[in-house]
Amino acid sequence: MISWLEMIGARALKIVNDLGRAGMFFFWSVVGIFRPPYKLSPIIKQIYVIGATSFTVIFFTGAFVGMVLGLQGYHTLKMYGAEGALGSAVSLSLIRELGPVLTALMVTGRVGSAICAEVGIMRISEQIDALECMAIDPYRFLISPKFVASVFSLPLLTAIFNLVGIAGGYLVGVHLLGANEGAYLATMKSAVMMEDIWMCFAKSICFAVLIVWICADRGYWVHLNADGYGAEGVSRATTHAVVISSVAILVFDYVITSLML
Amino acid sequence: MATCENCCIELVEIRKSFGAQEVLKGVNLPIRRGLTTVIVGESGQGKSVLLKHILGLVTPDSGQVLVEGQDVARLRGRALKELRTRFGVLFQGAALFDSMTVFDNIALPLRERTRMPAAKIKDKVYATLDLLDLRGSEDKFPAQLSGGMKKRVGLARALQLDPEIMLFDEPTTGLDPVRSREVYEMFHQTQQKLGYTSIIVSHDIPKIFNLADYIALLHNGVIQACATPEDMQRCQKPVVKAFIRRVMGEMYTSEIEAQEFARGI
Ligand SMILES: Nc1ncnc2c1ncn2[C@@H]1O[C@H](COP(=O)(O)OP(=O)(O)OP(=O)(O)O)[C@@H](O)[C@H]1O
Ligand SMILES: [Mg+2]
Numbered sequence: 001m002i003s004w005l006e007m008i009g010a011r012a013l014k015i016v017n018d019l020g021r022a023g024m025f026f027f028w029s030v031v032g033i034f035r036p037p038y039k040l041s042p043i044i045k046q047i048y049v050i051g052a053t054s055f056t057v058i059f060f061t062g063a064f065v066g067m068v069l070g071l072q073g074y075h076t077l078k079m080y081g082a083e084g085a086l087g088s089a090v091s092l093s094l095i096r097e098l099g100p101v102l103t104a105l106m107v108t109g110r111v112g113s114a115i116c117a118e119v120g121i122m123r124i125s126e127q128i129d130a131l132e133c134m135a136i137d138p139y140r141f142l143i144s145p146k147f148v149a150s151v152f153s154l155p156l157l158t159a160i161f162n163l164v165g166i167a168g169g170y171l172v173g174v175h176l177l178g179a180n181e182g183a184y185l186a187t188m189k190s191a192v193m194m195e196d197i198w199m200c201f202a203k204s205i206c207f208a209v210l211i212v213w214i215c216a217d218r219g220y221w222v223h224l225n226a227d228g229y230g231a232e233g234v235s236r237a238t239t240h241a242v243v244i245s246s247v248a249i250l251v252f253d254y255v256i257t258s259l260m261l
Numbered sequence: 262m263a264t265c266e267n268c269c270i271e272l273v274e275i276r277k278s279f280g281a282q283e284v285l286k287g288v289n290l291p292i293r294r295g296l297t298t299v300i301v302g303e304s305g306q307g308k309s310v311l312l313k314h315i316l317g318l319v320t321p322d323s324g325q326v327l328v329e330g331q332d333v334a335r336l337r338g339r340a341l342k343e344l345r346t347r348f349g350v351l352f353q354g355a356a357l358f359d360s361m362t363v364f365d366n367i368a369l370p371l372r373e374r375t376r377m378p379a380a381k382i383k384d385k386v387y388a389t390l391d392l393l394d395l396r397g398s399e400d401k402f403p404a405q406l407s408g409g410m411k412k413r414v415g416l417a418r419a420l421q422l423d424p425e426i427m428l429f430d431e432p433t434t435g436l437d438p439v440r441s442r443e444v445y446e447m448f449h450q451t452q453q454k455l456g457y458t459s460i461i462v463s464h465d466i467p468k469i470f471n472l473a474d475y476i477a478l479l480h481n482g483v484i485q486a487c488a489t490p491e492d493m494q495r496c497q498k499p500v501v502k503a504f505i506r507r508v509m510g511e512m513y514t515s516e517i518e519a520q521e522f523a524r525g526i
Contacts, residue, residue, distance in 0.1 A: 037373065118360075121359075122358075125354065125356060125359070126352050126354055126356035127356050127358055127359070129316075129318050129352070130350070130352060130356040130357075132316075132345065133316055133318070133345055133348060133350040134345070134350075134369070134370045134373070134374065134422075135343075136369075136373045136374065137342075141373070
């Protein structure tokens with residue numbers, strides 16, 4: 001009984017400890033953005049890694065999500081004789097929910113895991129220690145550019161996802177299934193409000209921060225995890241990071257939606 | 262607190278445990294300014310851990326690491342950063358940035374810590390590359406280097422900021438005998454020129470005795486002896502004697518004893 005309580009206590013302590021450390025991690029990473037020397041090239045490199053290389057993935061997922069929305073939406077709406085509203089159904093579900101969430105999930109899988117592994121390997125091979133010994137702030141040098149790049153890239157990727165998705169829905173709904181072209185565009189135009197765009201934007205920025213925060217943090221402190229060392233520790237941390245940040249994205253999606261609606 | 266007049270670093274009663282294993286059990290070690298102290302000891306005795314204490318990468322369970330009279334474990338932020346700019350470090354595993362080329366690795370401290378223009382950085386890096394016989398490898402990545410080359414690149418990186426205190430963790434392990442002698446010569450030359458204090462962890466006995474001003478033997482978690490190489494070889498403490506005998510072989514010690522006998526000591 002006592003050992004059982006002890007176990008719960010130890011777990012709770014570890015979680016509180018981890019959260020506190022994650023808080024400090026975030027703080028120092030943000031401080032790092034404003035610390036000289038200011039350099040553009042690491043940020044641009046990270047934008048390339050996080051943003052540009054994700055383009056293909058986002059393009060294809062966006063296209064197929066939009067197409068399947070067109071397909072499903074058309075048949076459902078047709079039951080009520082409302083296939084004219086297909087445009088608004090596709091565009092609203094993409095802009096409000098699916099665009100930001102799915103983009104963030106894809107980026108977590110593609111980039112979040114890479115960030116965690118990269119930082120984790122730098123930790124276990126003493127490269128982060130070496131940075132500290134050269135009096136180079138590892139937060140400023142390694143983590144801050146990733147935050148900036150991700151906050152730049154994710155809204156753009158989300159916008160691409162939405163655009164391609166809406167086009168995909170149009171393609172399937174209008175050209176394949178024969179919904180009315182004018183109605184698709186007109187209902188979309190009248191249904192989508194500026195608030196929807198703002199919500200999409202807010203979500204994607206929030207997710208951008210979450211992804212880098214969680215994934216980089218897991219990698220940065222990989223040596224403190226007692227459940228695995230070396231390469232195995234990094235691989236565990238990476239799996240953890242992807243799971244935690246995916247769940248966090250869905251939770252925050254709910255929170256932001258309920259706050260902004 | 263600092264008891265030693267011309268010491269720039271002083272370790273006072275350092276204790277450190279990892280879990281149930283007590284690695285350091287009260288280490289006392291003065292490091293004298295401008296001189297070379299070599300830490301020897303068998304593998305796994307805690308030499309690398311000791312160096313990490315000096316750098317403030319590991320905090321002791323008890324005891325103090327005084328660098329110029331300041332307790333490293335208590336320093337934070339700017340003060341710690343300032344202190345670390347005085348150090349040049351070569352890690353045991355070299356700890357090169359494996360996604361950067363050799364050139365970028367060596368140039369990194371200059372780019373991040375100084376306002377030196379790019380052309381000057383290039384000159385300085387190439388000069389070091391020549392010195393360490395690394396010319397032609399500047400565009401390679403660490404994964405494409407041999408073990409000895411990695412060591413030399415790490416060395417080159419450590420030398421860039423003209424540090425006051427150099428810490429080398431096994432600088433010549435993995436180098437061939439000729440190259441390691443060259444590295445020692447380079448230590449000697451740069452030390453003469455720059456006047457830095459150096460702390461070297463090495464298994465390269467007896468060769469390292471020529472370079473060392475002081476030898477410190479770490480065994481069973483304490484410094485068993487810290488003395489000049491000559492005194493070390495004459496030391497009568499059983500642990501020290503046993504160590505010297507083991508690493509140098511029976512012949513060598515008896516040779517000294519024979520000399521001493523002849524000189525009537
Ligand atoms: N982070 C750590 N966690 C747990 N134990 C550690 C850690 N770092 C070192 N140790 C332990 O401390 C002891 C000393 O390690 P250290 O690396 O300092 O040895 P060393 O004297 O440098 O050996 P070598 O000459 O082989 O490099 C070892 O027994 C090692 O297992
Ligand atoms: Mg070692």
